[in-house]
Amino acid sequence: MDVVSYSRARQDLARLMDRASDDRSPLIVTRRGGKAVVVLSLAEYRDMEEMLHLMRSPTNARRLLRSIRAAERGDVTPRTLIESKSVKGRRQAKK
Structure with a gap:
């Protein structure tokens, strides 16, 4: 998790937001004498x-x-998802 100052965040906000979103990595923004916050992607x-x-x-x-x-x-068993008949019927009706 990266930490940046409020001043740097203000100067480079768009890039920092993109990085938080693209990397899905939180970013801590600190302020001198103030409380820190976390910038986090919406996802x-x-x-x-x-x-x-x-x-x-x-x-x-x-x-x-x-x-x-x-x-x-590794104690898992792969399974195939099975659609119910009602779901299959609705999908075929849409075609």
């Missing part, structure tokens, strides 16, 4: 909100963490 912010929402339920959090650990160990 990264939304992902964080979703993760916080999913982790709010202790049961769901345990399931997700167990699944993440299994995936990290």
